Amino acid sequence: EAGVAQSPRYKIIEKRQSVAFWCNPISGHATLYWYQQILGQGPKLLIQFQNNGVVDDSQLPKDRFSAERLKGVDSTLKIQPAKLEDSAVYLCASSLDGRNTEAFFGQGTRLTVV
Amino acid sequence: QKEVEQDPGPLSVPEGAIVSLNCTYSNSAFQYFMWYRQYSRKGPELLMYTYSSGNKEDGRFTAQVDKSSKYISLFIRDSQPSDSATYLCAMSVQPWSGGYQKVTFGTGTKLQVIP
Numbered sequence: 001e002a003g004v005a006q007s008p009r010y011k012i013i014e015k016r017q018s019v020a021f022w023c024n025p026i027s028g029h030a031t032l033y034w035y036q037q038i039l040g041q042g043p044k045l046l047i048q049f050q051n052n053g054v055v056d057d058s059q060l061p062k063d064r065f066s067a068e069r070l071k072g073v074d075s076t077l078k079i080q081p082a083k084l085e086d087s088a089v090y091l092c093a094s095s096l097d098g099r100n101t102e103a104f105f106g107q108g109t110r111l112t113v114v
Numbered sequence: 115q116k117e118v119e120q121d122p123g124p125l126s127v128p129e130g131a132i133v134s135l136n137c138t139y140s141n142s143a144f145q146y147f148m149w150y151r152q153y154s155r156k157g158p159e160l161l162m163y164t165y166s167s168g169n170k171e172d173g174r175f176t177a178q179v180d181k182s183s184k185y186i187s188l189f190i191r192d193s194q195p196s197d198s199a200t201y202l203c204a205m206s207v208q209p210w211s212g213g214y215q216k217v218t219f220g221t222g223t224k225l226q227v228i229p
Binding site: 004040041042043044045048056091093099102103104105106107108110 | 118120122155156157158159160163202204215216217219220221222
């Protein structure tokens with residue numbers, strides 16, 4: 001079974017630039033999550049999709065972050081404009097559904113904003 | 115006060131030692147408790163999953179939950195160099211019908227097992 005795929009693995013951008021991350025979840029998984037993991041901290045949920053609908057985006061900084069999941073499969077997370085404090089690993093995860101089932105994580109995209 | 119507190123370490127132990135990793139939490143509504151292992155430059159992977167209080171054993175790993183003290187532990191017996199990783203505790207409130215889990219993670223404890 002293929003795991004959660006993310007790209008790119010690494011990205012370095014200057015502040016105020018924009019960046020996009022892509023995620024392909026495990027086939028058949030209805031729930032997709034984007035987490036932000038700052039160095040030395042645990043993952044923080046940014047947004048959770050159930051199929052192509054948003055069920056939780058309460059911690060997503062909506063003035064600069066956006067995410068979409070077209071057709072309920074792949075997802076993109078965008079930051080525009082980036083700030084220095086956005087430097088982190090952005091993890092995508094998926095699960096069969098959002099109720100008590102194991103979430104599988106991708107390897108993450110390491111973003112450095114300079 | 116953070117909802118979930120975890121000592122970041124690092125924790126360094128000799129091979130074969132028993133390792134104890136711990137988290138405390140403040141939200142008494144948490145019902146599901148998880149431990150994730152995260153190798154360097156990798157995503158977290160689920161190690162153990164327990165519901166409510168009690169112990170759960172899986173090979174060299176034992177997860178323990180004490181809801182009265184709001185304290186959870188992960189014990190690793192006969193630790194191996196391959197256990198060197200960051201261990202994240204995580205927990206969530208039991209979802210009601212139509213609801214979805216929201217998982218809150220600890221900061222993670224970095225463990226190094228020295229051969």
